[in-house]
Amino acid sequence: MIPMMTFNEEYFDEGLYRVGTRCEKWDACRAEHGENTLPLWVADMDFPSPPAVQEALLRRAAHPTYGYTETAEDDDQALIDFWQRRHGLTVAREDITMMPCVVTGLRLAILALTQPGDGVIIQSPVYGPFRMSVEGTGRKVMDAPLIRREDGRYDMDLDAVERQLQAGAKLMLLCSPHNPVSRVWSREELQALIDLLDRYGVPLASDEIHADFVYAPKAFVPLLALKQENVLSLCAASKTFNLAGLQQASCLCKDAGVRDAFRREMDKAGVRSGNIFALEATRAAYEQGDAWLDGLLRYLDGSRAILAELVRQHLPKAVLTPMEGTYLGWLDLRAYGYTTRELMERTARAGVCFTGGTFFGQETGEGFLRINIGCPRRYLEEGVLRLRVALEKGDED
Ligand SMILES: Cc1ncc(COP(=O)(O)O)c(C=O)c1O
Structure with a gap:
Protein backbone atom coordinates (compact mmCIF):
# COMPACT_ATOMS: atom_id res chain seq x y z
CA MET A 1 0.00 0.00 0.00
CA ILE A 2 1.23 3.47 -0.84
CA PRO A 3 1.01 5.80 2.16
CA MET A 4 -1.14 8.89 1.51
CA MET A 5 1.21 11.65 0.50
CA THR A 6 0.78 15.33 -0.04
CA PHE A 7 2.62 16.68 -3.02
CA ASN A 8 3.08 20.14 -1.65
CA GLU A 9 5.89 22.67 -1.62
CA GLU A 10 7.75 20.88 1.19
CA TYR A 11 7.71 17.61 -0.76
CA PHE A 12 9.27 19.16 -3.87
CA ASP A 13 11.58 21.41 -1.83
CA GLU A 14 13.07 18.30 -0.30
CA GLY A 15 13.96 16.77 -3.68
CA LEU A 16 16.36 13.84 -3.50
CA TYR A 17 20.08 13.12 -3.54
CA ARG A 18 20.98 11.62 -6.90
CA VAL A 19 24.77 11.51 -6.79
CA GLY A 20 26.24 8.06 -7.39
CA THR A 21 23.16 6.64 -9.11
CA ARG A 22 24.61 6.73 -12.66
CA CYS A 23 22.57 9.87 -13.03
CA GLU A 24 23.62 11.72 -16.18
CA LYS A 25 22.55 15.08 -14.81
CA TRP A 26 24.63 14.88 -11.62
CA ASP A 27 27.31 12.24 -12.09
CA ALA A 28 28.40 13.08 -15.64
CA CYS A 29 28.49 16.76 -14.80
CA ARG A 30 30.53 16.27 -11.63
CA ALA A 31 32.93 13.90 -13.40
CA GLU A 32 33.59 16.58 -15.99
CA HIS A 33 33.56 19.75 -13.91
CA GLY A 34 34.24 18.74 -10.34
CA GLU A 35 32.22 17.40 -7.48
CA ASN A 36 30.86 20.69 -6.25
CA THR A 37 29.25 21.54 -9.56
CA LEU A 38 25.54 22.21 -9.46
CA PRO A 39 23.85 20.71 -12.56
CA LEU A 40 21.03 22.78 -14.05
CA TRP A 41 21.39 21.39 -17.53
CA VAL A 42 19.80 18.23 -19.08
CA ALA A 43 15.98 18.10 -18.98
CA ASP A 44 15.62 15.74 -16.05
CA MET A 45 14.18 16.65 -12.63
CA ASP A 46 15.56 16.24 -9.13
CA PHE A 47 12.30 14.98 -7.66
CA PRO A 48 11.19 11.44 -6.86
CA SER A 49 8.83 9.97 -9.45
CA PRO A 50 5.27 9.35 -8.19
CA PRO A 51 5.17 6.75 -5.39
CA ALA A 52 2.87 4.55 -7.50
CA VAL A 53 5.68 4.23 -10.05
CA GLN A 54 8.17 2.98 -7.51
CA GLU A 55 5.64 0.56 -6.10
CA ALA A 56 4.86 -0.85 -9.57
CA LEU A 57 8.56 -1.31 -10.29
CA GLY A 289 0.15 10.10 -11.20
CA ASP A 290 -2.37 12.96 -11.46
CA ALA A 291 -2.11 14.27 -7.88
CA TRP A 292 1.68 14.18 -8.04
CA LEU A 293 1.67 15.95 -11.41
CA ASP A 294 -0.74 18.63 -10.23
CA GLY A 295 1.51 19.27 -7.22
CA LEU A 296 4.58 19.38 -9.46
CA LEU A 297 2.95 21.91 -11.78
CA ARG A 298 2.03 24.16 -8.84
CA TYR A 299 5.62 23.97 -7.63
CA LEU A 300 7.15 24.69 -11.04
CA ASP A 301 4.71 27.55 -11.59
CA GLY A 302 6.07 29.10 -8.39
CA SER A 303 9.64 28.35 -9.41
CA ARG A 304 9.35 30.10 -12.77
CA ALA A 305 8.23 33.27 -10.94
CA ILE A 306 11.14 32.89 -8.52
CA LEU A 307 13.56 32.47 -11.40
CA ALA A 308 12.26 35.64 -13.06
CA GLU A 309 12.77 37.52 -9.78
CA LEU A 310 16.28 36.07 -9.24
CA VAL A 311 17.26 37.10 -12.76
CA ARG A 312 15.87 40.61 -12.22
CA GLN A 313 17.79 40.97 -8.95
CA HIS A 314 21.12 39.38 -9.83
CA LEU A 315 21.46 39.47 -13.62
CA PRO A 316 20.23 42.92 -14.60
CA LYS A 317 21.52 42.69 -18.17
CA ALA A 318 19.99 39.26 -18.86
CA VAL A 319 16.67 38.67 -20.59
CA LEU A 320 14.69 35.61 -19.47
CA THR A 321 12.17 34.48 -22.07
CA PRO A 322 8.68 34.40 -20.48
CA MET A 323 8.05 30.77 -19.50
CA GLU A 324 4.67 29.59 -20.80
CA GLY A 325 5.54 25.91 -20.58
CA THR A 326 8.29 23.32 -19.93
CA TYR A 327 10.65 23.50 -16.96
CA LEU A 328 13.38 25.06 -19.04
CA GLY A 329 14.25 28.75 -18.98
CA TRP A 330 15.98 30.46 -21.91
CA LEU A 331 18.40 33.14 -20.81
CA ASP A 332 19.79 35.75 -23.16
CA LEU A 333 23.17 36.79 -21.76
CA ARG A 334 24.48 38.50 -24.89
CA ALA A 335 24.67 41.85 -23.12
CA TYR A 336 27.49 40.41 -21.00
CA GLY A 337 29.58 40.00 -24.15
CA TYR A 338 30.57 36.32 -23.93
CA THR A 339 30.21 33.55 -26.49
CA THR A 340 28.37 30.41 -25.41
CA ARG A 341 31.70 28.62 -25.17
CA GLU A 342 33.02 31.31 -22.82
CA LEU A 343 29.82 31.19 -20.82
CA MET A 344 30.18 27.43 -20.43
CA GLU A 345 33.79 27.72 -19.28
CA ARG A 346 33.05 30.53 -16.86
CA THR A 347 30.00 28.85 -15.35
CA ALA A 348 31.90 25.57 -14.95
CA ARG A 349 34.63 27.45 -13.05
CA ALA A 350 31.95 29.06 -10.90
CA GLY A 351 30.53 25.60 -10.08
CA VAL A 352 27.33 25.50 -12.08
CA CYS A 353 26.40 23.80 -15.32
CA PHE A 354 23.72 24.88 -17.82
CA THR A 355 23.00 23.78 -21.39
CA GLY A 356 24.84 26.04 -23.83
CA GLY A 357 22.65 27.98 -26.24
CA THR A 358 24.46 26.75 -29.35
CA PHE A 359 23.15 23.23 -28.69
CA PHE A 360 19.84 24.65 -29.93
CA GLY A 361 21.15 26.70 -32.85
CA GLN A 362 24.60 27.86 -33.86
CA GLU A 363 23.53 31.43 -34.52
CA THR A 364 20.21 31.62 -32.72
CA GLY A 365 21.71 30.28 -29.48
CA GLU A 366 25.03 32.11 -29.37
CA GLY A 367 25.36 33.97 -26.07
CA PHE A 368 22.42 32.11 -24.49
CA LEU A 369 22.14 29.49 -21.74
CA ARG A 370 19.24 27.19 -20.89
CA ILE A 371 18.46 26.73 -17.22
CA ASN A 372 16.53 23.74 -15.85
CA ILE A 373 14.14 24.66 -13.01
CA GLY A 374 13.06 21.05 -12.37
CA CYS A 375 14.82 21.03 -9.01
CA PRO A 376 14.33 22.18 -5.43
CA ARG A 377 14.29 25.98 -5.32
CA ARG A 378 17.44 26.18 -3.21
CA TYR A 379 19.40 24.87 -6.23
CA LEU A 380 17.84 27.49 -8.41
CA GLU A 381 18.85 30.30 -6.14
CA GLU A 382 22.37 28.93 -5.73
CA GLY A 383 22.66 28.40 -9.49
CA VAL A 384 21.73 31.99 -10.30
CA LEU A 385 24.19 33.29 -7.69
CA ARG A 386 26.96 31.16 -9.20
CA LEU A 387 25.99 32.40 -12.65
CA ARG A 388 26.28 35.95 -11.39
CA VAL A 389 29.82 35.19 -10.20
CA ALA A 390 30.61 33.60 -13.57
CA LEU A 391 29.57 36.75 -15.39
CA GLU A 392 31.67 39.12 -13.29
CA LYS A 393 34.73 40.50 -14.99
CA GLY A 394 37.92 39.22 -13.38
CA ASP A 395 41.60 39.93 -13.82
CA GLU A 396 41.81 37.56 -16.75
CA ASP A 397 39.27 39.56 -18.81
C1 LIG B 1 11.74 18.41 -27.13
C2 LIG B 1 12.38 17.15 -26.66
N1 LIG B 1 12.22 16.01 -27.38
C3 LIG B 1 12.79 14.85 -26.99
C4 LIG B 1 13.55 14.77 -25.85
C5 LIG B 1 14.20 13.48 -25.49
O1 LIG B 1 13.26 12.50 -25.36
P1 LIG B 1 13.68 10.97 -25.32
O2 LIG B 1 14.57 10.79 -24.14
O3 LIG B 1 12.38 10.25 -25.20
O4 LIG B 1 14.37 10.70 -26.61
C6 LIG B 1 13.75 15.92 -25.08
C7 LIG B 1 14.58 15.86 -23.88
O5 LIG B 1 15.01 16.84 -23.35
C8 LIG B 1 13.15 17.13 -25.49
O6 LIG B 1 13.28 18.25 -24.79
Whole structure:
Protein backbone atom coordinates (compact mmCIF):
# COMPACT_ATOMS: atom_id res chain seq x y z
CA MET A 1 0.00 0.00 0.00
CA ILE A 2 1.23 3.47 -0.84
CA PRO A 3 1.01 5.80 2.16
CA MET A 4 -1.14 8.89 1.51
CA MET A 5 1.21 11.65 0.50
CA THR A 6 0.78 15.33 -0.04
CA PHE A 7 2.62 16.68 -3.02
CA ASN A 8 3.08 20.14 -1.65
CA GLU A 9 5.89 22.67 -1.62
CA GLU A 10 7.75 20.88 1.19
CA TYR A 11 7.71 17.61 -0.76
CA PHE A 12 9.27 19.16 -3.87
CA ASP A 13 11.58 21.41 -1.83
CA GLU A 14 13.07 18.30 -0.30
CA GLY A 15 13.96 16.77 -3.68
CA LEU A 16 16.36 13.84 -3.50
CA TYR A 17 20.08 13.12 -3.54
CA ARG A 18 20.98 11.62 -6.90
CA VAL A 19 24.77 11.51 -6.79
CA GLY A 20 26.24 8.06 -7.39
CA THR A 21 23.16 6.64 -9.11
CA ARG A 22 24.61 6.73 -12.66
CA CYS A 23 22.57 9.87 -13.03
CA GLU A 24 23.62 11.72 -16.18
CA LYS A 25 22.55 15.08 -14.81
CA TRP A 26 24.63 14.88 -11.62
CA ASP A 27 27.31 12.24 -12.09
CA ALA A 28 28.40 13.08 -15.64
CA CYS A 29 28.49 16.76 -14.80
CA ARG A 30 30.53 16.27 -11.63
CA ALA A 31 32.93 13.90 -13.40
CA GLU A 32 33.59 16.58 -15.99
CA HIS A 33 33.56 19.75 -13.91
CA GLY A 34 34.24 18.74 -10.34
CA GLU A 35 32.22 17.40 -7.48
CA ASN A 36 30.86 20.69 -6.25
CA THR A 37 29.25 21.54 -9.56
CA LEU A 38 25.54 22.21 -9.46
CA PRO A 39 23.85 20.71 -12.56
CA LEU A 40 21.03 22.78 -14.05
CA TRP A 41 21.39 21.39 -17.53
CA VAL A 42 19.80 18.23 -19.08
CA ALA A 43 15.98 18.10 -18.98
CA ASP A 44 15.62 15.74 -16.05
CA MET A 45 14.18 16.65 -12.63
CA ASP A 46 15.56 16.24 -9.13
CA PHE A 47 12.30 14.98 -7.66
CA PRO A 48 11.19 11.44 -6.86
CA SER A 49 8.83 9.97 -9.45
CA PRO A 50 5.27 9.35 -8.19
CA PRO A 51 5.17 6.75 -5.39
CA ALA A 52 2.87 4.55 -7.50
CA VAL A 53 5.68 4.23 -10.05
CA GLN A 54 8.17 2.98 -7.51
CA GLU A 55 5.64 0.56 -6.10
CA ALA A 56 4.86 -0.85 -9.57
CA LEU A 57 8.56 -1.31 -10.29
CA LEU A 58 9.25 -3.02 -6.97
CA ARG A 59 6.27 -5.31 -7.45
CA ARG A 60 7.43 -6.38 -10.90
CA ALA A 61 11.07 -6.69 -9.84
CA ALA A 62 10.00 -9.07 -7.08
CA HIS A 63 9.03 -11.63 -9.72
CA PRO A 64 12.48 -12.99 -10.43
CA THR A 65 12.58 -13.42 -14.16
CA TYR A 66 12.69 -10.75 -16.83
CA GLY A 67 12.06 -12.32 -20.19
CA TYR A 68 10.55 -11.00 -23.43
CA THR A 69 7.58 -8.85 -22.66
CA GLU A 70 4.62 -7.71 -24.70
CA THR A 71 2.48 -4.62 -24.39
CA ALA A 72 -1.09 -5.26 -23.39
CA GLU A 73 -4.39 -3.46 -23.70
CA ASP A 74 -4.07 -1.76 -20.32
CA ASP A 75 -0.79 -0.14 -21.38
CA ASP A 76 -2.55 1.51 -24.31
CA GLN A 77 -5.63 2.26 -22.23
CA ALA A 78 -3.62 4.08 -19.57
CA LEU A 79 -2.17 6.38 -22.25
CA ILE A 80 -5.56 6.85 -23.92
CA ASP A 81 -7.27 7.78 -20.63
CA PHE A 82 -4.45 10.14 -19.61
CA TRP A 83 -4.54 12.07 -22.88
CA GLN A 84 -8.33 12.26 -22.79
CA ARG A 85 -8.36 13.43 -19.17
CA ARG A 86 -5.48 15.90 -19.32
CA HIS A 87 -5.64 17.20 -22.89
CA GLY A 88 -9.12 16.33 -24.16
CA LEU A 89 -7.66 14.29 -27.02
CA THR A 90 -9.35 11.08 -28.13
CA VAL A 91 -6.84 8.45 -29.16
CA ALA A 92 -7.69 4.94 -30.34
CA ARG A 93 -5.56 1.88 -29.62
CA GLU A 94 -4.68 1.52 -33.29
CA ASP A 95 -3.25 5.08 -33.29
CA ILE A 96 -0.50 4.14 -30.82
CA THR A 97 2.94 2.83 -31.71
CA MET A 98 5.24 2.36 -28.75
CA MET A 99 8.99 2.76 -29.05
CA PRO A 100 11.99 3.41 -26.81
CA CYS A 101 12.23 7.18 -26.94
CA VAL A 102 11.05 10.33 -28.66
CA VAL A 103 14.34 10.96 -30.46
CA THR A 104 13.96 7.49 -32.01
CA GLY A 105 10.54 8.68 -33.16
CA LEU A 106 11.96 11.82 -34.73
CA ARG A 107 14.39 9.74 -36.76
CA LEU A 108 11.76 7.18 -37.78
CA ALA A 109 9.39 9.96 -38.84
CA ILE A 110 12.09 11.48 -41.03
CA LEU A 111 12.93 8.09 -42.57
CA ALA A 112 9.25 7.29 -43.12
CA LEU A 113 8.20 10.59 -44.66
CA THR A 114 11.19 11.74 -46.70
CA GLN A 115 13.90 10.48 -49.05
CA PRO A 116 17.67 10.88 -48.67
CA GLY A 117 18.69 14.42 -49.51
CA ASP A 118 15.21 15.89 -48.88
CA GLY A 119 14.85 19.10 -46.90
CA VAL A 120 13.26 19.07 -43.43
CA ILE A 121 12.10 22.28 -41.76
CA ILE A 122 13.01 23.01 -38.14
CA GLN A 123 12.61 26.22 -36.17
CA SER A 124 15.76 27.13 -34.34
CA PRO A 125 16.61 27.64 -31.60
CA VAL A 126 15.28 24.14 -31.00
CA TYR A 127 16.25 20.97 -29.09
CA GLY A 128 19.56 19.87 -30.69
CA PRO A 129 18.49 16.35 -31.77
CA PHE A 130 16.03 17.92 -34.23
CA ARG A 131 18.98 19.11 -36.31
CA MET A 132 21.03 15.98 -35.53
CA SER A 133 18.19 13.67 -36.57
CA VAL A 134 17.81 15.44 -39.91
CA GLU A 135 21.54 15.38 -40.59
CA GLY A 136 22.00 11.88 -39.16
CA THR A 137 19.47 10.43 -41.61
CA GLY A 138 21.14 12.06 -44.61
CA ARG A 139 18.49 14.77 -45.02
CA LYS A 140 19.02 18.51 -45.27
CA VAL A 141 18.18 20.96 -42.48
CA MET A 142 15.99 23.82 -43.71
CA ASP A 143 15.81 26.28 -40.84
CA ALA A 144 12.94 28.72 -40.40
CA PRO A 145 14.20 30.39 -37.23
CA LEU A 146 11.71 31.69 -34.70
CA ILE A 147 11.30 35.45 -34.48
CA ARG A 148 12.65 36.92 -31.25
CA ARG A 149 10.76 39.85 -29.73
CA GLU A 150 12.37 42.51 -27.57
CA ASP A 151 10.97 41.06 -24.32
CA GLY A 152 12.53 37.70 -25.22
CA ARG A 153 9.32 36.10 -26.42
CA TYR A 154 9.42 34.07 -29.64
CA ASP A 155 6.92 33.64 -32.46
CA MET A 156 6.81 31.37 -35.48
CA ASP A 157 8.01 32.95 -38.70
CA LEU A 158 5.49 31.59 -41.19
CA ASP A 159 7.06 33.57 -44.04
CA ALA A 160 10.34 31.78 -43.39
CA VAL A 161 8.51 28.43 -43.26
CA GLU A 162 6.84 29.24 -46.58
CA ARG A 163 10.16 30.16 -48.16
CA GLN A 164 11.47 26.72 -47.21
CA LEU A 165 8.32 25.08 -48.56
CA GLN A 166 8.79 26.93 -51.84
CA ALA A 167 12.40 25.75 -51.85
CA GLY A 168 11.11 22.17 -51.76
CA ALA A 169 11.02 21.08 -48.09
CA LYS A 170 9.35 17.67 -47.68
CA LEU A 171 8.63 17.54 -43.92
CA MET A 172 8.43 19.82 -40.91
CA LEU A 173 9.39 18.98 -37.32
CA LEU A 174 7.54 20.99 -34.69
CA CYS A 175 8.44 21.25 -31.01
CA SER A 176 5.21 21.78 -29.06
CA PRO A 177 5.56 23.11 -26.37
CA HIS A 178 8.86 24.46 -27.55
CA ASN A 179 12.20 23.60 -25.98
CA PRO A 180 14.14 25.85 -25.28
CA VAL A 181 11.99 28.99 -25.73
CA SER A 182 9.12 27.61 -23.58
CA ARG A 183 6.37 28.73 -25.94
CA VAL A 184 3.01 26.98 -25.79
CA TRP A 185 1.63 27.34 -29.29
CA SER A 186 -1.98 28.55 -29.40
CA ARG A 187 -4.75 26.94 -31.43
CA GLU A 188 -4.59 29.87 -33.88
CA GLU A 189 -0.82 29.61 -34.34
CA LEU A 190 -1.01 25.86 -34.91
CA GLN A 191 -3.93 26.23 -37.30
CA ALA A 192 -2.06 28.84 -39.35
CA LEU A 193 0.94 26.51 -39.60
CA ILE A 194 -1.25 23.56 -40.58
CA ASP A 195 -3.02 25.62 -43.26
CA LEU A 196 0.32 26.67 -44.70
CA LEU A 197 1.72 23.12 -44.79
CA ASP A 198 -1.53 21.87 -46.33
CA ARG A 199 -1.13 24.27 -49.23
CA TYR A 200 2.11 22.48 -50.06
CA GLY A 201 0.98 18.98 -49.03
CA VAL A 202 3.86 18.68 -46.56
CA PRO A 203 3.54 16.45 -43.47
CA LEU A 204 4.15 17.58 -39.91
CA ALA A 205 5.69 15.63 -37.02
CA SER A 206 5.09 17.22 -33.63
CA ASP A 207 7.29 16.44 -30.64
CA GLU A 208 4.89 16.83 -27.70
CA ILE A 209 7.06 15.43 -24.94
CA HIS A 210 6.60 18.63 -22.90
CA ALA A 211 2.79 18.64 -23.30
CA ASP A 212 2.11 18.28 -19.58
CA PHE A 213 4.21 21.29 -18.55
CA VAL A 214 1.98 24.26 -19.28
CA TYR A 215 1.17 27.14 -16.95
CA ALA A 216 -2.22 28.88 -16.77
CA PRO A 217 -3.65 30.75 -18.56
CA LYS A 218 -1.94 28.91 -21.42
CA ALA A 219 -3.31 25.54 -22.50
CA PHE A 220 -1.67 22.84 -24.56
CA VAL A 221 -3.35 22.09 -27.89
CA PRO A 222 -2.49 18.64 -29.28
CA LEU A 223 -1.73 18.66 -32.98
CA LEU A 224 -4.04 15.67 -33.49
CA ALA A 225 -6.95 17.69 -32.10
CA LEU A 226 -6.60 19.99 -35.11
CA LYS A 227 -5.58 17.63 -37.87
CA GLN A 228 -5.45 13.87 -38.45
CA GLU A 229 -4.12 13.37 -41.98
CA ASN A 230 -0.47 13.61 -42.87
CA VAL A 231 0.61 14.29 -39.27
CA LEU A 232 1.94 12.39 -36.29
CA SER A 233 2.78 13.32 -32.73
CA LEU A 234 5.44 11.94 -30.42
CA CYS A 235 4.79 11.74 -26.72
CA ALA A 236 6.07 10.09 -23.55
CA ALA A 237 5.56 9.92 -19.81
CA SER A 238 9.31 10.24 -19.41
CA LYS A 239 9.64 14.02 -18.97
CA THR A 240 6.38 14.35 -17.08
CA PHE A 241 7.15 11.75 -14.44
CA ASN A 242 10.95 11.65 -14.65
CA LEU A 243 11.21 8.19 -16.20
CA ALA A 244 13.68 8.93 -19.02
CA GLY A 245 16.09 6.22 -17.86
CA LEU A 246 13.42 3.61 -18.56
CA GLN A 247 13.18 4.40 -22.29
CA GLN A 248 9.56 4.42 -23.33
CA ALA A 249 7.70 6.72 -25.71
CA SER A 250 4.86 6.56 -28.22
CA CYS A 251 3.96 7.78 -31.67
CA LEU A 252 0.32 8.83 -31.99
CA CYS A 253 -0.95 8.82 -35.55
CA LYS A 254 -4.46 8.64 -37.00
CA ASP A 255 -3.35 8.52 -40.64
CA ALA A 256 -3.04 4.83 -41.60
CA GLY A 257 -0.63 5.56 -44.45
CA VAL A 258 1.74 7.59 -42.28
CA ARG A 259 1.46 5.08 -39.46
CA ASP A 260 2.29 2.13 -41.70
CA ALA A 261 5.28 3.96 -43.14
CA PHE A 262 6.47 4.74 -39.61
CA ARG A 263 6.07 1.11 -38.52
CA ARG A 264 7.88 -0.16 -41.60
CA GLU A 265 10.89 1.99 -40.70
CA MET A 266 10.68 0.69 -37.17
CA ASP A 267 10.81 -2.89 -38.44
CA LYS A 268 13.67 -2.12 -40.79
CA ALA A 269 15.70 -0.62 -37.96
CA GLY A 270 14.80 -3.46 -35.61
CA VAL A 271 13.36 -1.03 -33.08
CA ARG A 272 10.95 -2.57 -30.57
CA SER A 273 9.13 -1.45 -27.49
CA GLY A 274 8.36 -3.65 -24.53
CA ASN A 275 10.86 -2.84 -21.81
CA ILE A 276 9.38 -4.75 -18.92
CA PHE A 277 9.96 -2.03 -16.31
CA ALA A 278 9.15 0.88 -18.59
CA LEU A 279 5.69 -0.51 -19.27
CA GLU A 280 4.95 -0.99 -15.56
CA ALA A 281 6.20 2.48 -14.66
CA THR A 282 4.44 4.26 -17.51
CA ARG A 283 1.13 2.58 -16.80
CA ALA A 284 1.34 3.40 -13.09
CA ALA A 285 2.25 7.02 -13.82
CA TYR A 286 -0.57 7.51 -16.31
CA GLU A 287 -3.12 5.79 -14.09
CA GLN A 288 -2.11 7.10 -10.67
CA GLY A 289 0.15 10.10 -11.20
CA ASP A 290 -2.37 12.96 -11.46
CA ALA A 291 -2.11 14.27 -7.88
CA TRP A 292 1.68 14.18 -8.04
CA LEU A 293 1.67 15.95 -11.41
CA ASP A 294 -0.74 18.63 -10.23
CA GLY A 295 1.51 19.27 -7.22
CA LEU A 296 4.58 19.38 -9.46
CA LEU A 297 2.95 21.91 -11.78
CA ARG A 298 2.03 24.16 -8.84
CA TYR A 299 5.62 23.97 -7.63
CA LEU A 300 7.15 24.69 -11.04
CA ASP A 301 4.71 27.55 -11.59
CA GLY A 302 6.07 29.10 -8.39
CA SER A 303 9.64 28.35 -9.41
CA ARG A 304 9.35 30.10 -12.77
CA ALA A 305 8.23 33.27 -10.94
CA ILE A 306 11.14 32.89 -8.52
CA LEU A 307 13.56 32.47 -11.40
CA ALA A 308 12.26 35.64 -13.06
CA GLU A 309 12.77 37.52 -9.78
CA LEU A 310 16.28 36.07 -9.24
CA VAL A 311 17.26 37.10 -12.76
CA ARG A 312 15.87 40.61 -12.22
CA GLN A 313 17.79 40.97 -8.95
CA HIS A 314 21.12 39.38 -9.83
CA LEU A 315 21.46 39.47 -13.62
CA PRO A 316 20.23 42.92 -14.60
CA LYS A 317 21.52 42.69 -18.17
CA ALA A 318 19.99 39.26 -18.86
CA VAL A 319 16.67 38.67 -20.59
CA LEU A 320 14.69 35.61 -19.47
CA THR A 321 12.17 34.48 -22.07
CA PRO A 322 8.68 34.40 -20.48
CA MET A 323 8.05 30.77 -19.50
CA GLU A 324 4.67 29.59 -20.80
CA GLY A 325 5.54 25.91 -20.58
CA THR A 326 8.29 23.32 -19.93
CA TYR A 327 10.65 23.50 -16.96
CA LEU A 328 13.38 25.06 -19.04
CA GLY A 329 14.25 28.75 -18.98
CA TRP A 330 15.98 30.46 -21.91
CA LEU A 331 18.40 33.14 -20.81
CA ASP A 332 19.79 35.75 -23.16
CA LEU A 333 23.17 36.79 -21.76
CA ARG A 334 24.48 38.50 -24.89
CA ALA A 335 24.67 41.85 -23.12
CA TYR A 336 27.49 40.41 -21.00
CA GLY A 337 29.58 40.00 -24.15
CA TYR A 338 30.57 36.32 -23.93
CA THR A 339 30.21 33.55 -26.49
CA THR A 340 28.37 30.41 -25.41
CA ARG A 341 31.70 28.62 -25.17
CA GLU A 342 33.02 31.31 -22.82
CA LEU A 343 29.82 31.19 -20.82
CA MET A 344 30.18 27.43 -20.43
CA GLU A 345 33.79 27.72 -19.28
CA ARG A 346 33.05 30.53 -16.86
CA THR A 347 30.00 28.85 -15.35
CA ALA A 348 31.90 25.57 -14.95
CA ARG A 349 34.63 27.45 -13.05
CA ALA A 350 31.95 29.06 -10.90
CA GLY A 351 30.53 25.60 -10.08
CA VAL A 352 27.33 25.50 -12.08
CA CYS A 353 26.40 23.80 -15.32
CA PHE A 354 23.72 24.88 -17.82
CA THR A 355 23.00 23.78 -21.39
CA GLY A 356 24.84 26.04 -23.83
CA GLY A 357 22.65 27.98 -26.24
CA THR A 358 24.46 26.75 -29.35
CA PHE A 359 23.15 23.23 -28.69
CA PHE A 360 19.84 24.65 -29.93
CA GLY A 361 21.15 26.70 -32.85
CA GLN A 362 24.60 27.86 -33.86
CA GLU A 363 23.53 31.43 -34.52
CA THR A 364 20.21 31.62 -32.72
CA GLY A 365 21.71 30.28 -29.48
CA GLU A 366 25.03 32.11 -29.37
CA GLY A 367 25.36 33.97 -26.07
CA PHE A 368 22.42 32.11 -24.49
CA LEU A 369 22.14 29.49 -21.74
CA ARG A 370 19.24 27.19 -20.89
CA ILE A 371 18.46 26.73 -17.22
CA ASN A 372 16.53 23.74 -15.85
CA ILE A 373 14.14 24.66 -13.01
CA GLY A 374 13.06 21.05 -12.37
CA CYS A 375 14.82 21.03 -9.01
CA PRO A 376 14.33 22.18 -5.43
CA ARG A 377 14.29 25.98 -5.32
CA ARG A 378 17.44 26.18 -3.21
CA TYR A 379 19.40 24.87 -6.23
CA LEU A 380 17.84 27.49 -8.41
CA GLU A 381 18.85 30.30 -6.14
CA GLU A 382 22.37 28.93 -5.73
CA GLY A 383 22.66 28.40 -9.49
CA VAL A 384 21.73 31.99 -10.30
CA LEU A 385 24.19 33.29 -7.69
CA ARG A 386 26.96 31.16 -9.20
CA LEU A 387 25.99 32.40 -12.65
CA ARG A 388 26.28 35.95 -11.39
CA VAL A 389 29.82 35.19 -10.20
CA ALA A 390 30.61 33.60 -13.57
CA LEU A 391 29.57 36.75 -15.39
CA GLU A 392 31.67 39.12 -13.29
CA LYS A 393 34.73 40.50 -14.99
CA GLY A 394 37.92 39.22 -13.38
CA ASP A 395 41.60 39.93 -13.82
CA GLU A 396 41.81 37.56 -16.75
CA ASP A 397 39.27 39.56 -18.81
C1 LIG B 1 11.74 18.41 -27.13
C2 LIG B 1 12.38 17.15 -26.66
N1 LIG B 1 12.22 16.01 -27.38
C3 LIG B 1 12.79 14.85 -26.99
C4 LIG B 1 13.55 14.77 -25.85
C5 LIG B 1 14.20 13.48 -25.49
O1 LIG B 1 13.26 12.50 -25.36
P1 LIG B 1 13.68 10.97 -25.32
O2 LIG B 1 14.57 10.79 -24.14
O3 LIG B 1 12.38 10.25 -25.20
O4 LIG B 1 14.37 10.70 -26.61
C6 LIG B 1 13.75 15.92 -25.08
C7 LIG B 1 14.58 15.86 -23.88
O5 LIG B 1 15.01 16.84 -23.35
C8 LIG B 1 13.15 17.13 -25.49
O6 LIG B 1 13.28 18.25 -24.79
